[in-house]
Structures are given as C-alpha cells and as structure tokens.
Amino acid sequence: MPKFTQLPCYILCGPEIGKRNSFIKDIRKRCADADGAQPEYHTFYADDTSVEELINLLQNGSLFSSRRIVEYRNAELVTGKNDIAVLAGYAASPSPEALLFLITESYSLAKPLETAVGSAGKVVFWELRDYEKPTWVRERLAQYRLSIDDEALTALFELVENETSALDSACIMLAAYFPAGTRLGIDEIESTLSKSRQEDAFSLFDRISGGDMTAALNVLDTLLADRQSDATQIIAALVWSFRKIERLHFLTGNGAVSGAGQGADAGPCLDLETAFRQEKITTKTGQRKFRAALRQFSADECSRAVRAAAATEGALRGGLGASFERPLLHLLICSIMSGNCSSPALSGWKEEEYYRFN
Amino acid sequence: MKFTCDKTSLLREISFAQEIIASKNALSIMSNVYLEATDSRLLIRATDVKVGFETSIPVSDVVPGAMTVFCDKLTGILSSLPEGDIGIEQDQGRAVLRPASKKARFQLKTLSGEKYPELPRAEEQSYFEMPAKEFRRMVVQTLFSVSTDETRYFMNGVFMEKSPEGSLIMVSTDGRRLAFIKNESAGSLPDFKPVIIPTKVLGIINKRLSDEGMLGIAITEKNIFFRFNAYQISSVLIEGQFPNYQKVIPQNQKTKFSAKKEDMMEALKRVSIFVEQKSNRTFFSLSVGSLILSSEETEIGAAREEIACDYEGEDTTFALNYRYIEEPLRVLDSETITVEFSEPSRAITLRPEPASDYFHIVMPMQID
Numbered sequence: 001m002p003k004f005t006q007l008p009c010y011i012l013c014g015p016e017i018g019k020r021n022s023f024i025k026d027i028r029k030r031c032a033d034a035d036g037a038q039p040e041y042h043t044f045y046a047d048d049t050s051v052e053e054l055i056n057l058l059q060n061g062s063l064f065s066s067r068r069i070v071e072y073r074n075a076e077l078v079t080g081k082n083d084i085a086v087l088a089g090y091a092a093s094p095s096p097e098a099l100l101f102l103i104t105e106s107y108s109l110a111k112p113l114e115t116a117v118g119s120a121g122k123v124v125f126w127e128l129r130d131y132e133k134p135t136w137v138r139e140r141l142a143q144y145r146l147s148i149d150d151e152a153l154t155a156l157f158e159l160v161e162n163e164t165s166a167l168d169s170a171c172i173m174l175a176a177y178f179p180a181g182t183r184l185g186i187d188e189i190e191s192t193l194s195k196s197r198q199e200d201a202f203s204l205f206d207r208i209s210g211g212d213m214t215a216a217l218n219v220l221d222t223l224l225a226d227r228q229s230d231a232t233q234i235i236a237a238l239v240w241s242f243r244k245i246e247r248l249h250f251l252t253g254n255g256a257v258s259g260a261g262q263g264a265d266a267g268p269c270l271d272l273e274t275a276f277r278q279e280k281i282t283t284k285t286g287q288r289k290f291r292a293a294l295r296q297f298s299a300d301e302c303s304r305a306v307r308a309a310a311a312t313e314g315a316l317r318g319g320l321g322a323s324f325e326r327p328l329l330h331l332l333i334c335s336i337m338s339g340n341c342s343s344p345a346l347s348g349w350k351e352e353e354y355y356r357f358n
Numbered sequence: 359m360k361f362t363c364d365k366t367s368l369l370r371e372i373s374f375a376q377e378i379i380a381s382k383n384a385l386s387i388m389s390n391v392y393l394e395a396t397d398s399r400l401l402i403r404a405t406d407v408k409v410g411f412e413t414s415i416p417v418s419d420v421v422p423g424a425m426t427v428f429c430d431k432l433t434g435i436l437s438s439l440p441e442g443d444i445g446i447e448q449d450q451g452r453a454v455l456r457p458a459s460k461k462a463r464f465q466l467k468t469l470s471g472e473k474y475p476e477l478p479r480a481e482e483q484s485y486f487e488m489p490a491k492e493f494r495r496m497v498v499q500t501l502f503s504v505s506t507d508e509t510r511y512f513m514n515g516v517f518m519e520k521s522p523e524g525s526l527i528m529v530s531t532d533g534r535r536l537a538f539i540k541n542e543s544a545g546s547l548p549d550f551k552p553v554i555i556p557t558k559v560l561g562i563i564n565k566r567l568s569d570e571g572m573l574g575i576a577i578t579e580k581n582i583f584f585r586f587n588a589y590q591i592s593s594v595l596i597e598g599q600f601p602n603y604q605k606v607i608p609q610n611q612k613t614k615f616s617a618k619k620e621d622m623m624e625a626l627k628r629v630s631i632f633v634e635q636k637s638n639r640t641f642f643s644l645s646v647g648s649l650i651l652s653s654e655e656t657e658i659g660a661a662r663e664e665i666a667c668d669y670e671g672e673d674t675t676f677a678l679n680y681r682y683i684e685e686p687l688r689v690l691d692s693e694t695i696t697v698e699f700s701e702p703s704r705a706i707t708l709r710p711e712p713a714s715d716y717f718h719i720v721m722p723m724q725i726d
Binding site: 040042043052055056058059060061062063064065093095096097 | 507509531533534535536601602606637638639677679703704705719721722723724726
C-alpha cells in the first residue's frame with residue numbers, strides 16, 4: 001500500500017451536491033495519484049445496503065486494487081442502535097486500505113458516528129446564497145465563452161434547481177447548444193432548459209392544467225417511482241401551484257383568495273401581465289402554463305383542489321399511511337381533473353367525502 | 359394445431375422451459391412457451407430474451423401448427439395430472455388440454471406463435487465438442503465466485519478462454535476472491551475470442567447436464583450455444599473487459615498448511631454460528647500443528663474451535679470471510695486441502711491435495 005495521508009472516514013453533509021461531488025472527485029484523484037492506479041469505487045445507499053454488507057466490503061481486501069473508496073449515501077437512515085454502533089466501531093478503527101464517505105443531505109448524523117469520525121472528518125456543503133448564484137453561473141458560462149442577460153439568469157434560476165451540479169449541467173447544456181460568444185437571452189434559456197427539464201411535481205401540475213389525465217397519472221407514477229419525490233412534496237407543489245392560480249384570479253379580479261370569507265373583495269383587477277410580474281412568473285413558458293391553468297380552473301376550483309390536497313395529505317399521514325400513497329394521489333388527481341365529483345373512482349369512497357368538490 | 363403426447367415427457371421439458379422464462383406476467387408473450395407441432399414431433403421453445411431454449415419430443419395425432427401458452431400455468435396443469443397421455447388442441451385462440459386418464463378439460467389462452475421472438479442460431483460447423491463431465495466440473499469450480507454486483511457487470515459471469523497451449527480456462531471473481539480452473543482434457547479446441555458467460559445459462563447447464571456424453575459448444579460474436587441430448591441452449595455473452603486475473607494469482611507463497619477438508623468445514627460451520635450476522639469475519643490462528651478458528655466477540659458470545667493441521671511455521675493469524683472459505687471447500691474434491699499464503703494481509707490460495715488443475719484465491723479481511 002503506497003504511503004498516502006488521508007482521513008479514512010468522512011461525514012459529508014448538506015444539500016449542495018455539486019460541491020460535494022467536487023470534494024469527492026478531488027480526493028479520488030489524489031488517491032489515484034498516490035497509488036498510481038484508480039481505486040476501487042463503490043456507491044451504496046443505506047436503504048439498499050446494510051451496514052454489515054458495507055463493513056464487510058470495507059474490511060475485506062480487494063484483489064484488483066490497493067484502495068477501496070465507498071460512498072454510503074442516505075447515511076441518515078442508519079438509525080438502529082446496533083447499526084450505529086457497528087458503523088461507529090468501524091469509523092474508530094478503519095481499514096487502512098479503505099476510505100468511507102458517509103453522505104447525507106441533512107446536516108448531521110447520529111452522535112456516535114460524528115464522534116467516531118471526528119470534527120476534522122465532517123464537511124458541510126451549504127447551498128449557494130442568492131447573491132452567490134449569479135456570479136457562479138456567469139463564471140461557469142464564461143468558461144464556455146457565453147454570457148447571459150439578467151432576465152435570462154432569473155429564468156434559468158426558475159427552471160433549474162438551486163444546486164451547483166444542476167446549475168453546472170444546465171451550463172454544459174447551454175454550451176452544447178450555443179456557439180461561443182453567444183449572449184444568452186430569455187428565449188435561449190427557455191428553449192434549451194424547459195425541454196430538458198425532468199419530470200417533477202410542477203410538471204405534474206402542468207399535465208393537470210393541460211387536462212390530460214392519462215399523462216398526469218403517468219407523471220405521478222414516474223415521480224412516485226423516483227426516490228427523489230415523496231407524496232408530501234408532490235402535494236406541497238400542487239398546493240403551491242393552485243394557490244398561485246387562485247392569487248392570479250384574485251389579482252385579475254376573477255375571484256377571492258381562499259380564507260378571505262364570503263363577500264371578500266374580488267381583487268385589484270390588474271391585467272394579467274402585471275399579475276404575472278407581481279407573482280414573479282417571468283418566463284414565457286411559465287406564463288403560458290399559468291394561462292392554461294387559469295382557463296382550466298376557476299378560483300373556486302383552486303380553493304377546493306387545495307382543500308382536497310390537504311385532506312389527502314391528512315389521510316396519508318393518518319391511518320391510511322404510505323400503503324395507499326399511490327391510489328390516494330391518483331384519486332386526488334382524478335378528483336381535481338374531473339371537477340364535480342364525477343369520477344367513478346370516487347363513488348363509495350369512505351374517507352368522509354374529503355374529495356367532494358360540491 | 360393438435361397433438362397427443364406422454365404427459366411426463368412434456369412436463370419434463372415444459373418445466374425446463376419455465377426455468378428459462380423470467381416473466382410471470384400472464385399478459386406478456388415472454389411468459390409463454392412456444393409449441394410447434396410438425397409431423398411427429400413437438401418443438402418447444404422458451405426465452406427470456408437473453409437465454410434461449412429449444413428441444414423437441416415425439417408426439418402423435420398431429421395437426422401441424424404453432425402457438426404460445428402461459429408456461430407457468432401449463433406447468434401447473436401438467437404437474438397436477440396423473441401419468442398417461444394428454445391431448446392438446448388449439449381451438450379459437452385457446453389451447454384445450456384433455457388428459458386421457460381423467461374426465462378433465464383445461465383451457466389456456468394462446469398467443470400467436472408468429473409473435474414469439476426468434477432464437478439466435480450458430481452455424482453447424484462452428485460447434486466443437488468436449489466431455490460433458492469436464493465442462494460441468496469447470497462450471498462447478500467457478501460458478502459460485504461470480505460477482506452479483508450489477509455495477510461490475512463484467513464480473514457477473516464466468517470468463518472462458520483458450521490458453522496458448524490449447525487448454526480451456528475458466529475464471530470467476532467478485533473482486534475479493536477468485537476461482538480458476540484450467541482443463542487440459544477438453545480435447546482439441548478451435549480458437550475463439552475470450553468470453554464472459556452469464557451465470558444463468560451456466561446454472562442451467564450445471565443442473566441439467568449429465569456427466570455422460572459430450573457437450574457441443576459454439577461461440578459467436580455475441581452469443582454462446584450449448585447442445586446436449588435433445589437440448590439447444592443459447593445465451594448472450596456479457597460484453598466488457600474481464601479483469602486481468604493473471605496479475606493477481608500469487609506466484610511465491612512460501613508458507614502453507616494442510617488440513618482435513620471435513621474437519622475444517624465442520625469447524626467452520628460451528629464457528630460461523632457467531633459470525634453469520636455480522637461481517638462474516640472469521641479468524642484463523644496458526645501455530646505448529648494447530649489451526650484455531652474463532653469468531654469475533656459479540657454481546658451474545660463467541661466461538662472457538664481447534665483442529666489439527668500440518669503446519670510448521672511461525673504463529674500467525676489472518677481473518678477471512680467465512681463464506682469465501684466455506685464455498686470453495688464444498689467443491690474441493692479431495693480429503694485434504696492446502697492453504698498457501700505469504701502474509702496475513704495478502705491473498706491466500708486454497709488447493710486440493712494433491713494439487714489439481716484448479717485453485718481458489720481469497721483476499722483476507724482487516725484483523726482489527
């Protein structure tokens with residue numbers, strides 16, 4: 001084993017995946033340089049790979065490599081007392097040929113793990129602050145000899161997650177689409193990034209407001225199959241979107257916001273462009289989507305959709321639990337899209353009519 | 359389409375087909391077995407896209423035709439019937455099964471045979487033969503060491519190559535242990551590019567191939583074909599670069615000990631009661647004439663057993679994953695085994711005694 005001073009165990013915390021990946025990449029490179037060969041690399045998830053399997057791999061020598069590097073993601077899911085003790089035991093007496101990254105997007109792990117790894121081995125990767133983001137993107141684009149308008153930058157932040165690996169991918173994509181020297185405007189950003197956007201809870205809302213129930217249910221199933229989204233996040237995004245339409249209706253004088261009570265003002269009767277600006281819906285794609293949604297749902301329907309979503313969330317958190325996550329969300333979407341409780345899926349559903357729209 | 363045949367013969371082949379079929383979805387043609395009656399034979403095909411199976415059995419009262427039926431249910435029906443003949447007839451999109459010995463009638467929905475995937479074929483002249491017993495022995499020595507880690511797909515099969523001297527070599531590894539066998543009695547082999555054979559097809563061959571007779575093998579760019587008895591089995595090969603195994607075969611292991619295989623297996627079985635649930639780490643402590651196998655201390659307890667061995671070196675201890683020792687021990691075909699090593703952190707080699715054409719290499723675990 002070549003001599004190489006490196007901590008044998010790290011806790012890498014925080015939501016900033018890009019910076020974390022750079023950190024890991026740098027250590028991998030230093031290991032490869034020191035060893036004169038690529039280390040054996042493994043990525044495991046705590047919900048898939050048990051602590052025993054992990055330790056087994058870390059402690060067992062490799063035939064083909066002098067060093068093993070293991071990423072153990074979602075390490076916050078290691079909650080059992082025995083598992084924590086075993087992992088902490090390893091961290092206190094690690095294999096000299098192995099390097100372990102305990103990775104979590106939260107900010108800490110179980111105390112015994114943090115103690116065993118020590119403060120020197122804990123690194124937190126914070127999100128970019130709002131004032132840091134424009135500089136970061138501009139510098140990244142400048143590497144490809146691209147520049148960007150302020151308005152286009154706002155659109156980019158609207159379309160891309162606030163996380164450097166996502167922003168980096170967006171910059172790479174823009175560099176692939178546009179020749180060096182291009183100044184990117186809002187049209188370039190929208191035409192490139194809105195098409196490549198992955199399905200998320202907001203694209204589910206787009207399908208709902210587009211009126212295509214099959215597509216909406218397909219997107220829902222995709223989201224549920226993807227570990228990045230859970231039912232609560234999906235509901236939160238739908239509620240956010242329906243509240244946004246409700247506010248747009250209010251601002252344009254077409255309805256009151258929920259909770260305002262009967263006889264509340266119809267709103268300031270702004271024109272739609274001004275209402276979009278007020279609600280910070282600046283991209284043409286965003287505006288087009290919300291126009292469709294405004295046509296599809298009245299303020300009253302939005303208010304009922306929000307109530308139905310809240311009731312669904314209640315059911316999910318209550319006795320029905322995660323076992324009924326998919327059917328309950330399907331029912332919610334069917335209810336929202338079919339309007340006045342006309343969906344046969346709802347007839348006979350007992351949960352105190354929380355889906356009823358009238 | 360119509361035919362009559364012996365139920366036992368049909369069940370044997372349909373059960374074989376069911377082993378190949380991976381899908382249990384009754385609506386998918388991939389869950390079906392292909393049946394084609396021609397003259398006096400019934401052609402049976404099954405595939406999971408990667409592995410293909412084809413055989414034929416004699417049948418009578420034939421009306422030629424082809425259909426596919428849900429293999430799982432067909433197996434279930436045939437298994438439930440007593441010995442005797444069974445008549446199968448295709449009628450309006452259904453296969454009607456009538457056992458001769460019972461007043462019973464079963465209907466199974468069919469899908470058109472035309473939609474069934476074509477199986478790959480090898481040219482007749484590309485087949486070569488070797489004794490079935492020898493091939494099977496090679497599979498037995500290597501199959502268990504294959505990696506199950508799908509991210510290391512190139513280790514998910516057994517590597518097979520022809521050595522420069524013309525022997526057939528098989529190697530498998532999961533990165534922690536390695537199994538090697540070099541067969542010099544395979545006969546005259548044609549030249550072929552080294553291949554990585556998936557475990558599924560080797561598992562099937564290992565189960566179904568008898569030690570009698572010869573096995574026909576053909577290798578093409580993407581597939582490997584096996585032919586024995588009335589069976590033709592094909593499999594896609596794993597594409598990728600198998601690790602350079604020669605580099606990790608220890609050359610100068612000067613220290614060794616020998617022990618009775620049975621003693622070691624029994625001791626390992628008892629000691630493993632305490633290592634099973636943790637990291638599988640088992641300690642092997644050697645002193646002159648003695649090997650102590652022990653587990654880690656746990657809250658529950660610990661195990662320790664001493665067996666006699668032929669060792670004359672210095673006291674030494676190494677740690678091994680007990681599974682990596684137990685699995686080779688099961689297939690080592692000698693009463694006594696030899697373990698060769700150089701130092702506790704380097705690979706050890708297990709061989710039968712006297713040495714044969716195969717060995718197993720295991721990397722040790724961290725001691726503390």
